[in-house]
Amino acid sequence: MTNALEYNSERSKLIIPEYGRHLQKMVEHAVSIEDDEERNKVANSIIAVMGNMNPHLRDVPDFQHKLWDQLFIISDFKLNVDSPFPKPTREMLAERPDMLQYPENNPKYRFYGNNIKRMIDAAKDYEEGEFKEALVLTIANHMKKSYLNWNRDSVDDDVIFEHLKELSNGKINPKNLLDEDLSQASELIRGGGKKKYTKNTKKGGRSKGGRKRY
16 A cells, blocks of 8 residues: 555656646546547547636637647647647747837836826827817826825926926927916825724714714
């Protein structure tokens, strides 16, 4: 009985641990089958088992492609079966993906974010009028809010206006365009804290004053 024990140190390494030891043994058995028809039949059965581990995705075409790729990877690319998708190679698996190119549209004022810069680029091409004035005012308030999130100290509206003019390459001058001031700092950062609730509530969700609480 002691000789029949199998230790992890004596087992082959799990190639995709998420599928477990038993499925890898099934794949190893499929590789050892000499009959082509039987081997293809077993491979399709293994794909069904792999799909049952993710039943909400097993009928999605892209997911089926992924399952077949993983089947060949688990077999160490030794499995010779008819696949409905192109077979992956060891070189494809070892190939490193291309580096992602991250946009650096606004490295000087990063606290505003790229979305603010896109809004400014769109607003500067609008015709002069009420719509453009309302849009610029909204953008300036967003910029002020972003500035306050980065620096909790108060900020003068003229600083925001200068940044907006600079980011628009001089095409937007808020000092000449806007007829009203920006929102107060307390209004822009209001609601950031958690709401506090009292424990003195009566049955039915009403407070002592009789007002219903939601």
